Amino acid sequence: MKLIKLLENTKIIRYSGNLDAEIEGIAYDSRKVSKNFLFICIRGSFSDGHDFIDKAVENGAVAVIVDKAVERADVAVIQVENSRAAMPIIGANFYEHPTDELKLIGVTGTNGKTTTTYFIRSIMQHAEKEAGLIGTISVDVGSKKVESSRTTPESVDLQRIFRDMLSNGAEYGIMEVSSHSLEFGRVDQCRFQIGIFTNLTQDHLDFHGNFENYRRAKEKLFYKTTKANIINIDDEHGRIICSRIKEQDTPLLTFGIDREANIMAKDIEINDEGIRFTLMTPEYEAIIRSSIPGKFSVYNSLAAASVAYVEGIGKEFICRGIEAAGFVPGRSEVLPLDKPYKIIIDYAHAPDGLENILKSIRHYAKGRIITVFGCGGDRDKTKRPIMGEIAGRLSDYAIITSDNPRSEDPNMIIDQIEEGMKTTNCDYICIENRKDAIRHAMMMAEASDIILLAGKGHEAYQVLKDKVIDFDEREIVKELLKEGI
Known part of the structure; x- marks a missing residue:
């Protein structure tokens, strides 16, 4: 050209x-x-x-x-x-404006973006509709899948990916849209048909400064949509966004559990095997099942079902798609173990995410909850004591360790987390080396206990001051089991 x-x-x-x-x-x-x-x-x-x-x-x-x-x-x-x-x-x-041809769906929010996009794609696949995927875990254009280096790629890369999706026969593009990408203009030339808001909780305040700026960054997605905006009405920030959307011409569809919404969940059942609930829409009801336990999983299912409803996809594909999605890598992922205890890996790296997964586990745990977690370096420092308090309040035992310390001293980060932990009655220990921390948890675990490895999720690396090392918690657990632990 x-x-x-x-x-x-x-x-x-x-x-x-x-x-x-x-x-x-x-x-x-x-x-x-x-x-x-x-x-x-x-x-x-x-x-x-x-x-x-x-x-x-x-x-x-x-x-x-x-x-x-x-x-x-x-x-x-x-x-x-x-x-x-x-x-x-x-x-x-x-790349000749690929989103003029591709039906683009964007999901934004602090938590739930990845799982929601996986649910949407699974529904599309069961309805025999080709869909590409862009997100925190990977970029999948149909012919190939590559690991993702950031939640939302840079603008030029996005346009190339969309063109690749179309070349591979995709009708839909489903993507996670981060607040950073909206603030930096990475999606400025993306023509979204549908925008979804999951929730807004504390994260990235080191970048945005305050909640108002954080929410306004997320709102930018809903100025770009052409067909529908789908909003979690149970979230207080979602309600603010709803009031702003009503000032536009874009159709609004709400979903929720506790407040009256267009798409709702009733008769919710949650246990260690997953969730079951009745999906309520203006036109039909359906029984939804997912193997991912927790109330947050209900919200993610509702968001995905709302997209299908807008697109006129039948309820049978919604039910089959959500149930077949199974575990999303690093999201409430139960590791296969021949042990009397369980190990769950979850990407929870912000206060709300940690609280959600711990409350979910608490709902069905028969033994102790042993939480292994840390906080990332060069990121929002204010959330560290908050996460310490949450882990201490909802765990029976906690091991504070390193996450991705980046340029910071990991022990300084641990000290800041510990400030919140000390306000609780939880027994805990600080072990800076994350592998040693996981070893300690496995050695102390007894029958019916649940070990939560929080913060890393799907990541297969650890970012230290001067290098990036291989660190896949699934592989770490396998190694420790081979040691006889």
Whole structure:
């Protein structure tokens, strides 16, 4: 595609060089530039793409997008108001606006995004509708699945993924939409048909500053939808979002358990085998089952069922799809063990997520709950004592350990968690090494006890100060079992 075509609708300040250059690819990382590429210079938290123009040109770039004055004679230079704001426009132009063809469904909220997207996709598959998936665990375009490096990919990558989905016959694209992606404009050129709000609880306040900013970031999804917004009416922030949506022309559909809603759950049963409830819609009722226990699982099922209802997908596909979805990796995942106790892995890394999974386990636990958890470094510090208090209040024994400490001292993080733990009567111990912490939990576990490994979930790594190491808790448990523990 010619460069001049790629620049349509961008705000150009000045340019030099050949605007008729043929562009064969786009990159914002100089290491990924190849022959005849356009390189977009993005300013990040730790680096500035403008500093890598030489490397990009060396790798084959024939044009660069900048948002500060750059003089070069060897490549076309286009200066725009803001490179990051221009990137989604350029990406959509290059990949020919794939979301004009793809039925795009976005799920946002603090918790439940991943499971909800898995439920939706399973329903679609049972209704014989092809659907791609983008989220925290993986990106699946149909022909291949790759691990995800972030909840919502960068804007150019998104447009490429959507085009790949269409090329593989997908009718739907289902994606998790993070508050960061909405704030940074990664989804600015995404045309969503349906937006879903699961809930809003404390997380990412290090980035957003306060709940008001956090909610307003999430709200941006619902200004982009063309068909329907599906909102959890039981959530206080969901009710605020509902009031704002009513000021728009976009149709609103609510779901809930405790408050009157369009889509509801009645006669809820929760045990260690999962959930069962009656789905209530304006047109029909249906019995829903899932092997993921907990009230949060009911909410996730309702959100997915609401999407199917909007799309006119029959209730039999909703029932079969949710039941067949099974366990989502790292979400209330019960490990297969030949032991008299259970081990559950869950991604709970924020206060509400930890409280939800512990309350769910408490509902059916016959023995003790032993919780192994930590908090991530370089993230919201205010939630650390809160999570300590939650773990102490809802566990019988807790082991405070390391999560992804990143650049922080893991023992400092543990000390901050411990402040909250000390306000409870829970017995606990601090073991910085996470493998040792898991070993301690398994050694002390007795018949009917449940060990909760919280925080890492699907992640197969641990981020330390100077390196990233392999750390898959499923494999760690296998290793410890081989040691005879």
